[in-house]
Amino acid sequence: MRIWLRIAAAAAALVLAAGGAGAQEKLKVGFIYVGPHNDGGWSQRHDVARQEIEKALGDKVETTYVENVSEGPDAERVIEQLARAGNKLIFTTSFGFMNPTLKVAQRFKDVKFEHATGFKQAANVATYNARFYEGRYILGQIAAKMSKTGVAGYIGSFPIPEVVMGINAYALGARSINPDFKIKVVWANTWHDPGKEADAAKVLLDQGADIIAQHTDSPAPLQIAAERGAYGFGQASDMIEFAPKNQLTAIIDNWGPYYIERVKAVLDGTWKSHDVWYGIPEGMVQMAPYTNMPDDVKKMAEETEEKIRTGQLHPFAGPIKKQDGSVAAEAGKTIPDSELLGMNYYVEGVEGDLPK
Amino acid sequence: MADFAIVTAIVLTVITAATPLLLAGIGELVAERAGVLNLGLEGMMAVGAVGGFAGAALTGSTTVGIVSAGLAGLLLAVPFAFLVINLAANQVATGLALTLLGLGASAMFGESFIGKPGLKLPALDIPGLTSIPVVGRIVFGQDALVYISFLLVAAISWFLFRTRAGLMLRAVGDSHDSAHNLGIPVYAVRWAAVLFGGCCAGLGGGYLSLAYTPLWTENMTAGRGWIALALVVFASWLPWRLVVGAYLFGAVAILGFHAQGLGVRVSSQFISMLPYLATIAVLVVISRNKLVLRANTPACLGRPFVPAR
Numbered sequence: 069m070r071i072w073l074r075i076a077a078a079a080a081a082l083v084l085a086a087g088g089a090g091a092q093e094k095l096k097v098g099f100i101y102v103g104p105h106n107d108g109g110w111s112q113r114h115d116v117a118r119q120e121i122e123k124a125l126g127d128k129v130e131t132t133y134v135e136n137v138s139e140g141p142d143a144e145r146v147i148e149q150l151a152r153a154g155n156k157l158i159f160t161t162s163f164g165f166m167n168p169t170l171k172v173a174q175r176f177k178d179v180k181f182e183h184a185t186g187f188k189q190a191a192n193v194a195t196y197n198a199r200f201y202e203g204r205y206i207l208g209q210i211a212a213k214m215s216k217t218g219v220a221g222y223i224g225s226f227p228i229p230e231v232v233m234g235i236n237a238y239a240l241g242a243r244s245i246n247p248d249f250k251i252k253v254v255w256a257n258t259w260h261d262p263g264k265e266a267d268a269a270k271v272l273l274d275q276g277a278d279i280i281a282q283h284t285d286s287p288a289p290l291q292i293a294a295e296r297g298a299y300g301f302g303q304a305s306d307m308i309e310f311a312p313k314n315q316l317t318a319i320i321d322n323w324g325p326y327y328i329e330r331v332k333a334v335l336d337g338t339w340k341s342h343d344v345w346y347g348i349p350e351g352m353v354q355m356a357p358y359t360n361m362p363d364d365v366k367k368m369a370e371e372t373e374e375k376i377r378t379g380q381l382h383p384f385a386g387p388i389k390k391q392d393g394s395v396a397a398e399a400g401k402t403i404p405d406s407e408l409l410g411m412n413y414y415v416e417g418v419e420g421d422l423p424k
Numbered sequence: 425m426a427d428f429a430i431v432t433a434i435v436l437t438v439i440t441a442a443t444p445l446l447l448a449g450i451g452e453l454v455a456e457r458a459g460v461l462n463l464g465l466e467g468m469m470a471v472g473a474v475g476g477f478a479g480a481a482l483t484g485s486t487t488v489g490i491v492s493a494g495l496a497g498l499l500l501a502v503p504f505a506f507l508v509i510n511l512a513a514n515q516v517a518t519g520l521a522l523t524l525l526g527l528g529a530s531a532m533f534g535e536s537f538i539g540k541p542g543l544k545l546p547a548l549d550i551p552g553l554t555s556i557p558v559v560g561r562i563v564f565g566q567d568a569l570v571y572i573s574f575l576l577v578a579a580i581s582w583f584l585f586r587t588r589a590g591l592m593l594r595a596v597g598d599s600h601d602s603a604h605n606l607g608i609p610v611y612a613v614r615w616a617a618v619l620f621g622g623c624c625a626g627l628g629g630g631y632l633s634l635a636y637t638p639l640w641t642e643n644m645t646a647g648r649g650w651i652a653l654a655l656v657v658f659a660s661w662l663p664w665r666l667v668v669g670a671y672l673f674g675a676v677a678i679l680g681f682h683a684q685g686l687g688v689r690v691s692s693q694f695i696s697m698l699p700y701l702a703t704i705a706v707l708v709v710i711s712r713n714k715l716v717l718r719a720n721t722p723a724c725l726g727r728p729f730v731p732a733r
């Protein structure tokens with residue numbers, strides 16, 4: 069009796085599978101996130117972009133995601149499962165997924181991979197990243213205009229080039245308005261610990277900063293700034309709900325247009341591996357509405373944003389001096405991308421030593 | 425005056441950092457005194473955090489938030505208590521499973537609260553007293569959970585060492601067989617201790633989402649449950665030492681940030697290690713001294729009680 073049941077079940081499964089295969093002309097696109105899909109920050113922005121793909125190309129594609137995947141051996145297993153499940157395009161959306169992505173890509177030559185923020189490509193692995201520092205330059209300018217003490221606090225996660233680059237862009241923006249502006253940096257040593265991030269913000273405010281910026285994930289620093297009547301910025305997404313009267317603006321990660329472009333390329337058969345670094349001009353980096361500031365500051369911010377969009381202004385255009393006074397870029401020169409991606413020094417205006 | 429201001433600011437920040445550790449720690453201390461090692465502290469704190477946030481968000485009352493935080497922690501402790509007490513399951517394995525369960529459950533129940541600002545626990549404000557320079561804010565300007573944490577420590581200290589019931593609880597933790605032979609209801613005492621521990625851990629988690637940072641995100645406990653566990657050992661199972669430990673661990677973290685802000689070269693990784701290093705140091709010291717070890721370590725800690733009929 070039991071064996072017949074099993075055979076019947078197997079037959080039913082076969083029929084279903086065949087039916088599924090017949091109906092399946094949609095392109096399957098997979099995503100893997102390092103955090104929950106609604107973390108209010110990094111991973112959520114990728115998930116919003118996934119939904120935008122569904123909205124734009126819903127009749128041609130089918131998307132799935134796996135969330136909360138840690139950056140280790142687990143990632144390789146999950147990526148491989150996505151490939152086995154028939155996904156022909158897979159977005160791996162965290163830096164730590166780099167090597168697992170490449171390993172799986174070697175085994176699945178007909179699957180295309182898109183890896184965020186990495187630096188290793190292959191014939192079927194493309195990489196993409198956003199020039200968040202462009203937004204941070206604008207934040208710096210706003211900070212210098214809005215600060216009364218001339219000191220800003222900056223909460224870093226880990227001293228990697230991506231974060232150091234952001235601090236420097238912020239400092240350069242601020243010093244373009246007020247040449248004496250100072251930036252105090254505190255390293256929280258975590259991407260996500262609201263309590264610690266809040267502690268760091270309190271410490272910076274207690275030490276005389278009156279504006280807080282952060283390169284960590286939670287809205288806690290902004291909340292503390294609001295509680296103390298200071299100003300702050302949102303990170304990765306608009307966090308205005310957490311500080312309606314104290315958020316000046318926020319840098320928004322906007323992956324949607326790029327994702328749609330890449331899915332279309334797979335559908336057309338024109339997909340090629342590449343390494344792109346998009347910013348404000350391409351719309352990958354967006355600014356939340358400029359709020360809680362006088363009109364002239366708002367106007368300045370909008371002008372700077374426009375200049376970056378049209379290529380008139382590059383945040384890392386010389387002359388730039390390092391913290392120790394030596395030259396980072398001479399007048400008329402711009403720090404090249406290759407150097408930005410390995411940035412391991414502070415520019416003038418940032419206080420303290422960069423942890424090595 | 426500026427110096428006073430900074431000292432006040434540091435103390436205020438340390439209080440916030442220490443309170444969740446103290447709340448979770450005092451509950452665990454009682455459970456361990458009764459002989460039950462509950463490694464699920466991190467999970468119970470996480471459900472407490474989401475329970476507190478949800479309670480306050482849904483009713484608009486932070487008092488309800490505090491109550492629901494404690495209840496959430498207590499509820500999660502129920503399956504643990506049943507497994508390790510009635511079924512004599514391995515406490516270490518069950519506790520670790522409880523951490524995973526709590527983190528997962530909190531993420532599931534908290535999904536709809538992500539990205540929404542929460543209600544903040546109001547701070548006490550007594551006209552005339554709170555405005556006293558330096559001391560006023562520190563002593564008379566805290567929120568309810570800070571005062572509760574100190575009251576709990578005082579109450580537990582009195583209960584454990586000054587009451588008959590406390591003596592019974594310690595007897596159960598030191599030798600459950602003797603306690604059983606004396607007619608002490610070992611199971612009941614352990615159940616009560618574990619549930620109390622869960623409730624306190626829940627309050628500790630609730631402090632995170634109601635006072636520390638009024639928001640909810642997944643994994644917002646960020647390892648504080650483990651620090652609280654280490655703290656109990658650091659305090660060598662004595663309530664007042666727990667206060668010292670919690671404030672010391674809190675102060676180290678905050679002073680580390682201050683040093684960074686002032687440009688003093690400190691390694692933030694090293695600062696993160698310090699609570700655990702201090703715990704190891706204390707373990708070494710008390711392990712060398714057999715008398716101290718015997719006096720305070722519950723002898724039956726982690727051992728299941730199976731009555732011989």
